[in-house]
Every structure is written in C-alpha cells, then in structure tokens.
Amino acid sequence: MTKLKLSGIPDDRPVKITIELPASVHHDLVTYAEVLGRDTGQTIADPTKLIAPMLQRFMATDRAFSRARREAKSG
Helix, strand or coil, X not given: CCCCCCCCCCCCCCCCCCCCCCHHHHHHHHHHHHHHHXXXXXXXXXXXXXXXXXXXXXXXXXXXXXXXXXXXXXX
C-alpha cells in the first residue's frame, strides 16, 4: 500500500472559491486521486475535493505556521 499523507476525504460543508491550477498540477491531482482511490477503496469522482484536505494537512504539519499561529493567539 502506498503511504500517502491523506486518508479518506471527510464530508464537510464547503466554502466556494475559484482557483486556477497549472495543467501539470491538475494532472498530478488527478493521479493522486487515482492512487488514493486504489489505496482506500473510495471512488474519488472529483479530484478537486482533495485540495482542501491537502491544504489542511500541509498547514497542520508546517511547524513554522503552527508556531506563528500559537504566538498570534497568545500575543
């Protein structure tokens, strides 16, 4: 099994935003969705649903961001 940073995609109420991705990033997003689908058994019909969990995971594991957020809350 591939060790991806994401697991299942949580069902959450979305906030709509519009972004433009380079074609290469979109291609990688589609490929990531395919690999994640194979690993979890989930069908990911819309790879753009991966963007929010990816951003969330990225921010959660960014130590500098976590430190800055703690400092902002305490200061």
